[in-house]
Amino acid sequence: xxxxxxxxxxxxxxxxxxxxxxxxxxxxxxxxxxxxxxxxxxxxxxxxxxxxxxxxxxxxxxxxxxxxxxxxxxxxxxxxxxxxxxxxxxxxxxxxxxxxxxxxxxxxxxxxxxxxxxxxxxxxxxxxxxxxxxxxxxxxxxxxxxxxxxxxxxxxxxxxxxxxxxxxxxxxxxxxxxxxxxxxxxxxxxxxxxxxxxxxxxxxxxxxxxxxxxxxxxxxxxxxxxxxxxxxxxxxxxxxxxxxxxxxxxxxxxxxxxxxxxxxxxxxxxxxxxxxxxxxxxxxxxxxxxxxxxxxxxxxxxxxxxxxxxxxxxxxxxxxxxxxxxxxxxxxxxxxxxxxxxxxxxxxxxxxxxxxxxxxxxxxxxxxxxxxxxxxxxxxxxxxxxxxxxxxxxxxxxxxxxxxxxxxxxxxxxxxxxxxxxxxxxxxxxxxxxxxxxxxxxxxxxxxxxxxxxxxxxxxxxxxxxxxxxxxxxxxxxxxxxxxxxxxxxxxxxxxxxxxxxxxxxxxxxxxxxxxxxxxxxxxxxxxxxxxxxxxxxxxxxxxxxxxxxxxxxxxxxxxxxxxxxxxxxxxxxxxxxxxxxxxxxxxxxxxxxxxxxxxxxxxxxxxxxxxxxxxxxxxxxxxxxxxxxxxxxxxxxxxxxxxxxxxxxxxxxxxxxxxxxx
Numbered sequence: 001x002x003x004x005x006x007x008x009x010x011x012x013x014x015x016x017x018x019x020x021x022x023x024x025x026x027x028x029x030x031x032x033x034x035x036x037x038x039x040x041x042x043x044x045x046x047x048x049x050x051x052x053x054x055x056x057x058x059x060x061x062x063x064x065x066x067x068x069x070x071x072x073x074x075x076x077x078x079x080x081x082x083x084x085x086x087x088x089x090x091x092x093x094x095x096x097x098x099x100x101x102x103x104x105x106x107x108x109x110x111x112x113x114x115x116x117x118x119x120x121x122x123x124x125x126x127x128x129x130x131x132x133x134x135x136x137x138x139x140x141x142x143x144x145x146x147x148x149x150x151x152x153x154x155x156x157x158x159x160x161x162x163x164x165x166x167x168x169x170x171x172x173x174x175x176x177x178x179x180x181x182x183x184x185x186x187x188x189x190x191x192x193x194x195x196x197x198x199x200x201x202x203x204x205x206x207x208x209x210x211x212x213x214x215x216x217x218x219x220x221x222x223x224x225x226x227x228x229x230x231x232x233x234x235x236x237x238x239x240x241x242x243x244x245x246x247x248x249x250x251x252x253x254x255x256x257x258x259x260x261x262x263x264x265x266x267x268x269x270x271x272x273x274x275x276x277x278x279x280x281x282x283x284x285x286x287x288x289x290x291x292x293x294x295x296x297x298x299x300x301x302x303x304x305x306x307x308x309x310x311x312x313x314x315x316x317x318x319x320x321x322x323x324x325x326x327x328x329x330x331x332x333x334x335x336x337x338x339x340x341x342x343x344x345x346x347x348x349x350x351x352x353x354x355x356x357x358x359x360x361x362x363x364x365x366x367x368x369x370x371x372x373x374x375x376x377x378x379x380x381x382x383x384x385x386x387x388x389x390x391x392x393x394x395x396x397x398x399x400x401x402x403x404x405x406x407x408x409x410x411x412x413x414x415x416x417x418x419x420x421x422x423x424x425x426x427x428x429x430x431x432x433x434x435x436x437x438x439x440x441x442x443x444x445x446x447x448x449x450x451x452x453x454x455x456x457x458x459x460x461x462x463x464x465x466x467x468x469x470x471x472x473x474x475x476x477x478x479x480x481x482x483x484x485x486x487x488x489x490x491x492x493x494x495x496x497x498x499x500x501x502x503x504x505x506x507x508x509x510x511x512x513x514x515x516x517x518x519x520x521x522x523x524x525x526x527x528x529x530x531x532x533x534x535x536x537x538x539x540x541x542x543x544x545x546x547x548x549x550x551x552x553x554x555x556x557x558x559x560x561x562x563x564x565x566x567x568x569x570x571x572x573x574x575x576x577x578x579x580x581x582x583x584x585x586x587x588x589x590x591x592x593x594x595x596x597x598x599x600x601x602x603x604x605x606x607x608x609x610x611x612x613x614x615x616x617x618x619x620x621x622x623x624x625x626x627x628x629x630x631x632x633x634x635x636x637x638x639x640x641x642x643x644x645x646x647x648x649x650x651x652x653x654x655x656x657x658x659x660x661x662x663x
Contacts, residue, residue, distance in 0.1 A: 014058040045103035151213040258322040265315035
């Protein structure tokens with residue numbers, strides 16, 4: 001066998017082996033189907049990977065044969081041999097890549113599958129555990145503490161269920177991903193919905209139990225609070241009764257003791273309805289409480305009603321002896337009553353001032369209301385000092401002014417508290433007002449910076465789409481400018497009350513900063529309007545400019561004819577001719593007419609009048625050239641509007657010149 005035939009045989013063997021491997025890979029390169037099928041394909045790819053050394057050996061054999069053959073071959077033969085070697089190497093590289101990729105793809109899907117099954121198994125274990133914990137019916141508890149513990153336990157279970165929703169969502173996503181790859185029915189939409197439905201059912205059950213337990217706890221808590229409140233009140237009433245009895249034989253305190261006993265008796269009697277409501281609440285609580293807990297509730301209520309009945313009976317019995325021992329009301333009593341009345345009136349006024357203002361949408365309105373409240377509370381300060389003086393005077397006549405003294409001291413404390421609240425509220429509104437202004441300044445500064453950038457932006461006026469976008473941006477900035485103007489005007493209306501927020505220097509700085517913002521806003525708004533007008537005029541439709549040019553040429557011909565007639569006339573010899581010539585030169589405006597009148601009234605009127613008339617054609621010619629330069633680039637669509645803009649701006653002052661014509 002010749003070297004050439006030997007090389008060809010080795011090359012054919014290598015190519016055949018690689019094709020065989022590629023066919024096996026193609027048969028295994030599929031991730032669809034059940035897990036067992038994927039595992040079989042993975043094993044097949046592993047077997048194929050183990051055969052890689054054989055393929056490398058076949059390739060090396062070909063390379064050795066080729067090296068020997070190349071030494072005895074001519075150039076054409078060498079070219080064919082090298083070409084065959086390049087093809088076999090490329091085929092080997094593709095085979096290697098396919099071997100690894102096929103194995104890795106199947107291995108990754110199986111790993112994904114295994115991880116999903118593990119996560120789903122953990123989820124099912126958790127699901128069964130939670131179901132077991134939620135399965136028993138709710139048990140009645142001994143008291144409020146036990147009910148709260150029961151609620152806390154079920155709240156934790158609900159929280160656990162809600163937290164697991166994220167894991168369930170991930171499981172469903174992974175299931176959908178695996179189904180898209182494998183199309184295995186275990187990952188179908190129905191299986192995903194089953195997982196979701198089980199979780200939602202568990203969540204609904206947990207929420208229902210938590211809601212029931214919350215109602216139980218709230219009901220028991222409300223009953224307990226009302227019971228404690230009534231017990232505390234009853235205890236305070238007993239203390240008041242003991243204080244009344246301690247001085248009932250003292251003549252100086254009989255009237256006060258009798259009044260207190262009556263008030264105490266009325267207060268105790270007025271609580272009967274509240275006590276009945278408490279018993280009705282107890283019945284509802286007992287219904288959701290264990291038998292032993294129900295016994296405690298019933299016993300506590302019976303003791304409470306017994307104490308209440310005894311106190312009410314004692315108050316009524318003790319009033320008789322005191323009424324027999326009372327003497328006429330002395331002078332100090334009238335004064336004490338007057339003071340008590342004034343204290344009550346102040347208390348009422350304090351209640352009205354203590355009412356929290358609504359959360360105003362308009363900060364300024366809330367601020368002004370707060371200032372009114374502050375003025376009102378400060379106006380009451382002399383009255384408080386007067387109360388202290390009156391109380392000292394009354395105590396000189398009798399020491400049995402403890403109750404009135406307490407009221408005065410209480411109203412003084414209440415006054416200080418309300419005053420402190422109002423001052424604090426005013427301070428808070430002041431801070432909010434300052435913050436609102438600072439926020440307005442920040443928004444204004446952003447608008448100012450954005451507007452400046454917009455005005456400095458260079459434009460290719462030939463691009464009409466760009467011009468329309470730019471004009472829309474100008475409209476947006478103008479709309480924002482109107483909003484800023486409204487808010488700046490609002491703050492300008494507050495300048496009269498700024499001294500209550502800021503110091504003198506801060507007020508001056510605020511007003512200065514506000515005026516500067518108003519001026520800058522107006523300046524930038526005018527610049528935007530000017531820029532908008534320029535763009536709207538300079539970039540009109542060429543047809544409009546052609547029409548305008550035609551009208552201007554007609555007008556110019558007429559005026560030129562009039563001017564020729566005026567110049568052809570002789571020098572004015574009387575006032576009638578002067579007036580006629582003035583009417584012909586009316587195009588120059590009222591200032592030029594006055595100037596013409598002055599120039600023709602002297603000895604050199606003839607010379608100056610001809611100079612003015614000679615300057616008029618020159619000005620009209622300049623205007624014509626300006627308009628042609630302005631309109632010509634727009635008529636010729638190849639040119640840009642920017643040329644017209646630059647040329648037109650150079651004549652900006654000339655077009656607005658209002659004085660007499662230059663000579």
